[in-house]
Amino acid sequence: MPRLIAGLSEIADGYDVILSDVWGVVHNGASAFAGAADALGRFRARGGAVILITNSPAPSRIVTAQLNELGFPSSAYDAVVSSGDVTVSLLIERSGQSLFHIGAPQETGLFEEVAARDGHAPRFAPIASADFVLCTGFIDFFSETPEDYDERLKLIFARKLDFLCANPDLVVEVDGALSYCAGAIAERYERLGGNVIQAGKPFAPIYDRALTLAGAARGGAVERARVLAIGDAMRTDIRGAAKQGFDSVLVTSGIHRDALHGAAEHAAIHAAALQQFVLDFGLRPSAAIAQLVW
Structure with missing residues (x-):
């Protein structure tokens, strides 16, 4: 059973670096969480480094601008690394090939980021002539479902095209409601037998970038045993931390809220539900917290 903690201060002394998820941990898409900003800011004030690590398909400079718009202070983190950053590198590796964009x-x-770094923008093409597929999310984020893409996925699979997924998340919380992400479409392509290339958590490249940024912030190498990953998604945040050998904290009020807190708006976490939940996933975070606070 993960340790239930009331605040980050209970375990902060054990770590030099925090890799914190963004959506569901520091904001909900509509407003920033003051408690999370305070907690991460206090950790930095004690000498720790904070890297925000997100499966957003946008480049980190855009994620940073979004954080500013939501009122999340820059004093709460050292740097941002996004799935979009990894995707840019993957697109540059395929420079000269054409893509079908979902x-x-x-x-x-x-x-625009690819054009700035590579000298020219990617070439777009229909499914019939594309060299690969890039999925950054849903065309209509608020109304579509993964099933709406099944016919297109069958056409893509018929050509055995690689499917580059710029956001491995299945869902994200937007102002209290769950909305689908690119990972939900990629999952359906995998079920067809298609080859999916994932750019973000829980896969290694995004963590490699995050550790490089953490080392730069601290002025030296990072000891993996002193890294703490914080996130609200078992499939990406907690699994990714486990694969990297990091300790982790599950924020239970994010996308798994209904399973762990029940229907009541301000219900406390149910310890028995948490124990069964982690057993069902086959993953055990080091600790669990309702919301990221100090």
Whole structure:
């Protein structure tokens, strides 16, 4: 059973670096969490480094701007690394190939970043002639479901195209409600037998970048045993931490809230439900906390 803690201060002395998730931990898509800002800021004030690590398909500079808009203070973190950053590198590796894009057409920051770093933007093509597929999310984030993409996925699979997923999350909490992410579409392509390349958590490249940034913030190498990962998703945050050998804290009021707290808005975490929950997942976070606070 994970240790139930009331605040980060109970365990902070054991760590030099925190890798904190963003959505569901420091904000909910509509407003920043003051308690999380305070907790991370206090950890930094004690000499620790904080890297925000997110499966957002946007480059980190855009994530940083979004944090500013939501009122999350820059004093609470040292740097941001995003799934979008990893995706940019993957797109540059495929420079010269054409892609079929699944995602909101107005979200162009990823492609602008590729153009700035590679000298030219990616080439787009229909499924029939594309060299691979890039999925950054849903075309209509608020109304579509993963099933809406099944016919397109069958056409993509018929051509055996690689499917690059810029956000491995299945769902994200937006102002108290859950909305689907690119990972939910990628999961359906995998079920067809398609080859999916994931850019973010729980896979190694995003953690490699985060540790590099943490080392730069601290001015030296990072000891993995002194790294703490914080997140609200067992499938990505806690699994990724386990694969990297990091301790982890599960924020229970995020996407798993209903399973761990029940329907009541301010219900406390149910210890028996948490124990069964981690057994069902086959993953054991080091600790669990209702919300990230000091």
